[in-house]
Amino acid sequence: MKNILVTGGAGFIGSHIAFTLLEKGYSVWALDNFSTGKLENLNGFKGEVIEDDLSSVSVIRKFLHNYSIDAILHQAAIPSVKKSVDDPHVNVGNNINSTLNMLEAARVYGKIKRIVVASSSSVYGDSETLPKVESMPVLPLSPYALSKYFTERIALQYGHFYNIPTAALRYFNVFGPRQDPNSPYSAVIVKFIKRLLKDEAIHIYGDGEQTRDFTYIDDVVKANIMVMESSVKEGFFNIACERRISLNDLIKEIFTIAGKKVEVIYDAPRPGDVLHSLASIKKATDQFDFKPEITLEEGLLKTYEYLKSV
16 A cells, blocks of 8 residues: 545544654545644645545545545544534534545545544443443444444445455544644543643533543554554454543643643533543454553643643
8 A cells, every 4th residue: 555545634633644654655645624624734744635525426536546545544524522412414414424425435446455434432322331342332322423333334334345444443532732622622631731721720511520541642543554554354443542530630630740720610511421431452452453652641741742832
């Protein structure tokens, strides 16, 4: 594989993937309609930036053909539980239709050697079973979670029926530099840090005892490239740090890094939010040797230093 298309390439995760692929010697096309992605995320990017969306099968197929694309890393989506609850038609429709159009274009093009799609830990819903393993039942609680479950299932079906090696990665609470703290789609870590830097109160939905398995962006990028380069034929895989922390303890860690505190305000829980999250990554480790390299503390420090500098 030489030529790689990253959909959602100007987004938080997509832009990190695109830069790392270039560093590894691939030719990279970052496709984004800039509805949530930002051109500034691609400052200094030496690959090709394509401003377009995934609304037309024929246009995508022509693009794949013109640039002899070998693999697709599909990150494009509207990534918000809250947004999906507020406006399910737009959120679910966009996520599902863009994925279907990408897959159908790849099928007609006929030369794709690997597809990797971004899924989400939210597909597991609020099961009390921890850690989450890929063999357990899923119960999406929000329209967003349902759209990500559909994304991974239809991608794996296309891969199976049309002989395209396909993997879906279930991300657990990704955070890191270039994640927009002002976006309603962003994870709590960047929001907490940015409010702390501005000496503003931090808001938590619920009592703060909900737990998350936070994953630093570099490990998510590594997982995408590792499975792309692997011999895995098909499957869905948890991508996480295998450690959970409550939001209350997370705030204490951030206060320690910053050397200061602000007020913490507890608001009503949000509908669709999952209470507890912890992953097993044994399947990803066994099948393509994925292991996280960045601890939560290291990731928090890197993110804090970045946000302090921008």
